[in-house]
Amino acid sequence: MTDVEDLAALRRRDEAFFAVLVRRHQHSMLRVARSYVATESSAEEVVQDTWVAVIDGIDRFEGRARLTTWIYAILINRARSSGKREGRWLPTDLTVINEPSVPPEWFHGHGHDDAGHWRRIPADWRTVPETVLESIETRRTLDEAIADLPLLHRAVITMRDVEGLSAQEACELLGLSEVNQRVVLHRARARVRLSLERHLEGQ
Amino acid sequence: MNELDCQDVVELITDHLDGALDAVAGEAFEQHLEECDWCERHLAQTHILIRLLPQVRDCVADPASLPQLGSRLRDVRPQATRSSRHLSQ
Numbered sequence: 001m002t003d004v005e006d007l008a009a010l011r012r013r014d015e016a017f018f019a020v021l022v023r024r025h026q027h028s029m030l031r032v033a034r035s036y037v038a039t040e041s042s043a044e045e046v047v048q049d050t051w052v053a054v055i056d057g058i059d060r061f062e063g064r065a066r067l068t069t070w071i072y073a074i075l076i077n078r079a080r081s082s083g084k085r086e087g088r089w090l091p092t093d094l095t096v097i098n099e100p101s102v103p104p105e106w107f108h109g110h111g112h113d114d115a116g117h118w119r120r121i122p123a124d125w126r127t128v129p130e131t132v133l134e135s136i137e138t139r140r141t142l143d144e145a146i147a148d149l150p151l152l153h154r155a156v157i158t159m160r161d162v163e164g165l166s167a168q169e170a171c172e173l174l175g176l177s178e179v180n181q182r183v184v185l186h187r188a189r190a191r192v193r194l195s196l197e198r199h200l201e202g203q
Numbered sequence: 204m205n206e207l208d209c210q211d212v213v214e215l216i217t218d219h220l221d222g223a224l225d226a227v228a229g230e231a232f233e234q235h236l237e238e239c240d241w242c243e244r245h246l247a248q249t250h251i252l253i254r255l256l257p258q259v260r261d262c263v264a265d266p267a268s269l270p271q272l273g274s275r276l277r278d279v280r281p282q283a284t285r286s287s288r289h290l291s292q
Contacts, residue, residue: 013276013277013280015276019269022266022268022272023263024260025260026266027259027260044268048271048272051272052272055275055276055279056279100214101213101216102210102213107208107209116211117208117209117210117241118241121244124244125247126247126251128251133251133255134255134258138255138258139258139259139261142256143262158259161252161257162257162260163260167221178223182217182221182223186214186217186218189252189253192252192256193248193252196248
C-alpha cells in the first residue's frame, strides 16, 4: 500500500515530491533497465519514458500496490519492449554465478576433525561503528560490488535489497521462478558481502 | 535432514530469510545457529548487508532529465478545483 500522503502528493503533481522520487529510484532503475537493453543510453531512454508514463498515469494508480512496485512494473514493461526492438530476449545475460558463497578455503577441509566448519572465523560486524557502516566509502563499496555483478544478479539484488521489493514481486516482474530468484539473490549477496568484508577489514 | 555443517548453513541463508526452508531443513538450520557462534556472526553480517544496501540509492547525482520532467508535471497538473480555490483564499 502506498502512503496516503505520498499518493496525495503524486495526484497534485507535486514537483518537490517528484524530484525526491526520481532521485531515490533513478540509479536503481537504470541498473534494472540495463539488464534488458544493449546500452546505457537505451537504459536511460527507458527510464525517462517510465517517468513520463508515471506522470501521465498517476490518476490510474489506485495506491493498492506500493508506489515502487508500480513504477518497476512500468519500467520493466518498457525495458522489455525496447529490448525486443533491439532483438533481445531478456534479460540480456542469463549467466548465473556458480560458486560457493564463502571461499571453500575458509572452512576446514576433508579429513580434518572439523571438516566443513569455519577455519577463518567471521568478523563480528555488530561491533563495527555505524559511522563506518554508513560512510560514503562503504556505500561506494556496495555500489561498485553491485555494478560488477552479472546483469541478472544486478537486477535481482537491486530490486530486492536496494529497492525493497518482495520475493514474489521480483519473481513476477522479472519472470523468474521462486527458486531461480533465490539462487541469483543468494549469489549476488554473497559477492557483495565479500566485497564489504574486504572493505571493512581495511578500515 | 542430517546435521548441517557451517559450509551447508552459509548456502541456506537466503532460503532461510525468504522462509523457503521446509520444516525439517528449517529445524536443522535453527539448531545449528543456536550452537554455532561463527555461523550466527555470518548471519548477522548478512542482516547488516541487507540493512545497508538501500543506501546505494544515494549514490546518484541529480539526473539531467529532472527539469524536463518538471515541465511535464506542470503540463499535466490538474486545474485547481473550486473547493481548493476557496481554501487558498
